[in-house]
Amino acid sequence: MMTGILTSVQLGHYGILAAVLFCIGLSGSFLGKRDISRLMSLMLMLNAVCLLLAVFSVQHSDAAGQAMVVLIMLTGVIELAAGFIIITKAGEGKEEESAENNLHS
Amino acid sequence: MLQVAFYVLAVSTIVSGLMVVISRKPLHSVLYLILCLFTIAGHYFLIHAKFLVVLNLILGPAVVLLLNFFFVLRFENREDTRETRMFWMKTVAVSVAGLGILVIVNLLNGAKQELIQVRENIPITLQTIINLLIEKYLLPFEMISLILLGVLTGVVLFGFRKFQKT
Numbered sequence: 001m002m003t004g005i006l007t008s009v010q011l012g013h014y015g016i017l018a019a020v021l022f023c024i025g026l027s028g029s030f031l032g033k034r035d036i037s038r039l040m041s042l043m044l045m046l047n048a049v050c051l052l053l054a055v056f057s058v059q060h061s062d063a064a065g066q067a068m069v070v071l072i073m074l075t076g077v078i079e080l081a082a083g084f085i086i087i088t089k090a091g092e093g094k095e096e097e098s099a100e101n102n103l104h105s
Numbered sequence: 106m107l108q109v110a111f112y113v114l115a116v117s118t119i120v121s122g123l124m125v126v127i128s129r130k131p132l133h134s135v136l137y138l139i140l141c142l143f144t145i146a147g148h149y150f151l152i153h154a155k156f157l158v159v160l161n162l163i164l165g166p167a168v169v170l171l172l173n174f175f176f177v178l179r180f181e182n183r184e185d186t187r188e189t190r191m192f193w194m195k196t197v198a199v200s201v202a203g204l205g206i207l208v209i210v211n212l213l214n215g216a217k218q219e220l221i222q223v224r225e226n227i228p229i230t231l232q233t234i235i236n237l238l239i240e241k242y243l244l245p246f247e248m249i250s251l252i253l254l255g256v257l258t259g260v261v262l263f264g265f266r267k268f269q270k271t
Contacts, residue, residue, distance in 0.1 A: 031194075036134075040125055071249060
């Protein structure tokens with residue numbers, strides 16, 4: 001089997017990069033003051049996992065990893081869209097409530 | 106050369122990821138998130154996963170850009186209601202992140218170091234990925250499409266519903 005080494009980067013370095021990115025996303029999802037920044041931190045975590053999956057899929061020349069990445073990204077997009085709409089409606093509710101409170105006070 | 110490209114991309118990925126969390130203005134966070142997605146697409150390009158490059162360049166930034174900008178432009182002036190976040194939550198977040206990084210870096214240092222290898226005789230093309238998706242992983246793929254349909258319907262119903270005071 002002919003094996004061509006096309007990249008000269010160690011596998012562990014990709015792992016470290018993905019781990020650091022995942023931990024940044026994890027801490028951001030705890031520390032985020034706004035709901036929108038929490039959702040973006042979730043997106044960071046998803047991307048870290050996707051990167052590692054793609055790297056191992058290439059390493060073992062198995063396309064299943066990349067298929068999983070496609071599925072994960074689709075799910076992430078769904079989650080993001082639903083989250084934004086729910087936050088938007090919740091924000092509208094809060095705005096209406098505060099407007100009514102201002103009127104009554 | 107590729108190593109230098111990897112390190113430049115890795116540093117920019119981590120810095121932009123950090124800026125997503127650190128930035129005070131949500132608009133800046135969105136732009137940094139898009140930069141982060143672009144750099145991750147660069148990583149996919151380095152490991153010859155071209156389909157994922159296209160997916161990451163089109164799907165991610167498009168969704169993030171459209172939804173986030175809509176959200177940010179609408180609620181940018183809204184007051185932040187979560188200023189008083191609990192102290193223990195911050196402590197837990199920082200300690201979990203620090204411990205996670207330490208444990209994973211130690212594990213990876215102990216592991217066998219091997220180079221990324223792209224086998225040229227078994228290329229992962231779009232054809233193989235699509236074949237997998239419509240043969241082996243048909244059920245999850247269809248489930249996701251059903252969930253997407255459900256979410257879209259729910260969101261439309263939710264969007265038209267007037268807010269009710271409790």
